[in-house]
Amino acid sequence: MARSMLIITRQSPWSGPSAREALDIVLAGGAFELPLGLLFLDDGVFQLVPAQQATRLQQKDLTANLQALPMFGIDALYTAKRSLSERGLDEATLSLPVELLDDAGLRALINRYDHVITL
Template identity: 85%
Template sequence: MARSMLIISRQSPWSGPSAREALDIVLAGGAFELPLGLLFLDDGVFQLAPGQQAASAQQKDLTANLQALPLFGIEALYAAKRSLDERGLCEADLGLPVEVLGDDALRTLINRFDHVVTL
């Protein structure tokens, strides 16, 4: 049986390759039907903000990759409530439907997965 994996994406889409690498791992795992979850934490929640200006930061736009997640069977998407609040982001304004979790629920989520990878 496949072991479950949670990918925690902690980097903003413009801070370097980590955000893209996290999405690549999730999309590859989804193609092989692995049980995966993706958690946006800390500055990683900025990936969910609409209207990214990737070209101005000389980065590739991640919007298409994020929108492709459900096509690859990746529907377990989460965001940390505290991270959203600290960065002034509102759940209703996010570019993807995610389950917003408080601190206690985050601990429970992380403990549910066999492997956790943080990028």
């Protein structure tokens, strides 16, 4: 039986390769039908903001990777309510549907998975 894995992405899309690497891991796992979840935490919530202008910062645009998640069977997408509110973001404006979690919900989510990787 496949072990479940939660990927926690904490970096903004413009802060370096970590955001892209987290998405690459999730997409690869999805291709092998592993039970995966993806948690956007802290500055990682900026990955969910539409109309990114990554090329201005000489970064790869992650929009296509994010939109491909459902095609790879990755439907378990989460974010922290606190991460959104601290950054002035609203769930209604995000590019993907995510489940919003409070602190207790985050702890429960992390405990549900066999493995947790933070990038």
